[in-house]
Amino acid sequence: MTSHPDVIVIGAGFAGLSAACAMSARGARVLVLDARPQLGGRATAFRDRETGELVDNGQHVLFGCYRETLAFLAAIGASDRVQAQPSLELVCFDRDRRRSVLRCPRLPAPLHLLAGVFRWDPIPWRERLSALKLALPLLRARGQLRRGERVHAHPYDVTAQQWLDHHGQGAMLQEWLWHPLAVAALNQLPTDASADAFVRILAEMFAPDPAAAAVVLPIRPLHEMYAEPARAFITDRGGIVRTSALARVHLRDGRLDAVEVRGEMMPARTVVAAVPWFGLRSLFGTATPPALDPILASASAMTSMPIVTVNLWYDRPVMNEAFAGLPGRTMQWVFDKRFAFGESASHLSLVASGAAAIVGETNDALSRLAAREVEASLPGARGLWPVRATVVREKQATFSLAPGQPARPGPRTPIEGLFLAGDWTDTGLPATIEGAVVSGNRAAGAVGE
Secondary structure, three states, X not given: OOOOOOEXXXXXXXXXXXXXXXXXXXXXOEEEEOOOOOOXXXXXXXXXXXXXXXXXXXXXXXXXXXXXXXXXXXXXXXXXXXXXXXXXXXXXXXXXXXXXXXXXXXXXXXXXXXXXXXXXXOOOHHHXXXXXXXXXXXXXXXXXXXXXXXOOOOOOOOEHHHHHXXXXXXXXXXXXXXXXXXXXXHOOOXXXXXXXXXXXXXXXXXXXXXXXXXXXXXXXXXXXXXXXHHHHHHHHOOOEEEOOOOEEEEEEOOEEEEEEEOOEEEEOOOEEEOOOXXXXXXXXXXXXXXHHHHHHHHHHHOOXXXXXXXXXXXXXXXOOOOEEEOOOOOOOEEEEOHHHHOOOOXXXXXXXXXXXXXXOOXXXXXXXXXXXXXXHHOHHHOOOOOOEEEEXXXXXXXXXXXXXXXXXXXXXXXXXXXXXXXXXXXXXXXOOHHHHHHHHHHHHHHHHO
């Protein structure tokens, strides 16, 4: 880039890279800056110091309803770096190591979900029938989405747990299906999270296309799955991507003036700030403009929610599935990375979302907890112990969706030329990959108007 960029994007996670790619595709000269040495933001990988293996900083899962994310991957030539189920198939292991499978046939939604639940043996018949009670609420939510409206659950202003109880969902069906989906999508216990966010996710997942609920898993380390292909897309179109580039935004008389990186001042006409809610204020140092006070106050008041991921390596395969649910356990999901990376022995990634109760435990305690739950859950791990373990804590993985949280801003700000992107902005979605990509696309669209 021999002249000043048209747009500077600060932050190279899903939000920043999707915004940069969308603008690059329109012919804009884009400069992407990220403070970390590796692209990917909160969805990246690190190299294990003992083995040299790339380890994701947390297991990230996509769904077939992530339309804008899948379109983004297609645009940057990375569709082959994920693998999708044809329709939802969920393997679970109970406390007696018994395996069961929820299979949703290829029927129109929500019939495919109901048909799958009806054939799900571990769930008592009375509770299987209770799933019928969600058909009308989900269809109503689908109608709101079609009309471009914000999804509002009925009854209003309740938690996800209160909504499930109101609609008569049985205890075991909640433990085996609704709670795992809620915690995975919202990173918050259903007793705390807003029902609106949960119903929005269900309405997206159980769309007319049964593939919308299908699980889509990365088959490459996260930064290789999307961030490096995005870098190539941007640079091939004349843009620049810089890492280890801590940026500060400078304003003059309340207007954009420059972006500073390590003392280098770059004139800035348009900036997309694609940083997390907890990093927005620091972009401006001590000179935060009064016009941004309402946005910065809301961002500062957002409550962060943690995720804990424990990686366990075994000396042999211990499960035959790429992933499985562990209902009623602390670690709600287990993924065997050998299916993605072609390893001969199991490398398990166990995830505890909404992990406020355990995030303060020691690495050793968390590793032992995960290993015990694997041994007690998976038939192939009976009597086995992992040969090594690592723990990844993301203390600020997502933001709280509890009722009463601050309003989320849109892509525009009161500062001319300054735009926002990030899963925490007002997309109507929780803190998902799809929410991040939607925000990036909206920011890119706002820049182009």
